[in-house]
Amino acid sequence: MTSSADGNGTAGLPEYAPIPRSALGPALNEQGYHVGRVERNLYWVTDGVYNSAFLATTDGVVIFDAPPSIGNNLLRAVDEITTAEGTTSTVTHLVYSHHHADHGGAASLFEGVVRIGHEETRRLLIRDGDPARPVPDVTFADTYTLEVGGERVELAWHGPNHSPDNIYIHFPGHDTLMLIDIVNAGWVPIYNTNLSDDVQGYMQAPAKALAYEWSHLISGHVGRLATREDVALHQQYIADIEASAREALASVNPVPYYMHYGENFWAGIRGHLNTVTERAAAPVIAKYTGVLAAADIEEYTLTTTFAIMQSLRLDKGPSGPVHP
DSSP states (O other): OEEOOOSSSOTTOEEOOOOOGGGOOOOOOTTSOEEEEEETTEEEEEOSSBEEEEEEETTEEEEEOOOTTTTHHHHHHHHHHHHHHTOOOOEEEEEOSSSOHHHHTTGGGSOSOEEEEEHHHHHHHHHHTOTTSOOOSEEESSEEEEEETTEEEEEEOOSOSSSTTOOEEEETTTTEEEOOSSOOTTBOOOHHHHHOSOHHHHHHHHHHHHTSOOSEEEOSBSSSOBOHHHHHHHHHHHHHHHHHHHHHHHHSOOHHHHHHHTTOHHHHHHHHHHHHHHHHHHHHHHHHTTTSBTTTOHHHHHHHHHHHHHHIIIIISOOSOOOO
């Protein structure tokens, strides 16, 4: 990492390693989006950072997530495709992958549609009271099959991961899975395992995704579709962090930090856990720089390492020796 110096007010901002070309997707159009065919009548839409998808059937269009950063470009993408294909542009259904506003905050653009989501999504949206995200009309606990225009979509909840309600959306007739906020194709997770609520659930989600049959993954972020190889690379990155965190937890002696800070216990904890985190993250950052985009943005791997290390202590155990 280096610092830049110019006359545009960005002096001192850090510079990072070049982005691997494999991490980037197609160019955006003049409106700032790209819409592409996944398989047959399933399409995905991206603004380069967020993803959405839609299924254009003979009986109507089904939207899967409505990120506000894409917003009305999602309507433009639907019109672009349905006009070219000579099919109806009427949106009849909207499926929430989970309750987060960054993936559903444009849902209110679609009026008169049937909204579908996990039962926990409904509870959380009622709690949040955001008019931009109307609550689902149809909910389910474990599985739900959506059939529209002769097409079938399988929705399933396999436990909490990124959020308590994040679901797996499988398109068996389109060789595609949609799973949001777990794997970023070609990129590292951002802060704290992609800002996930359940670290162990997040770590286990890729294996559950790979148990499905699919070739294309709509992952919710970045500018291209993911592949099974992307998921495997993500798994290896996470496994390397876990192994490195275990080694650092075992090898860093906490006593000197607590001895140094005396009665300031919180300072001792900071010194100990920061050292563990930095020692665990350093080899992972070095290994994946140039392999996964943004691996050299140290805060991302550091905070993800901290989250995994804490989950090892708190969820997996032991958190430490039992006092005699």
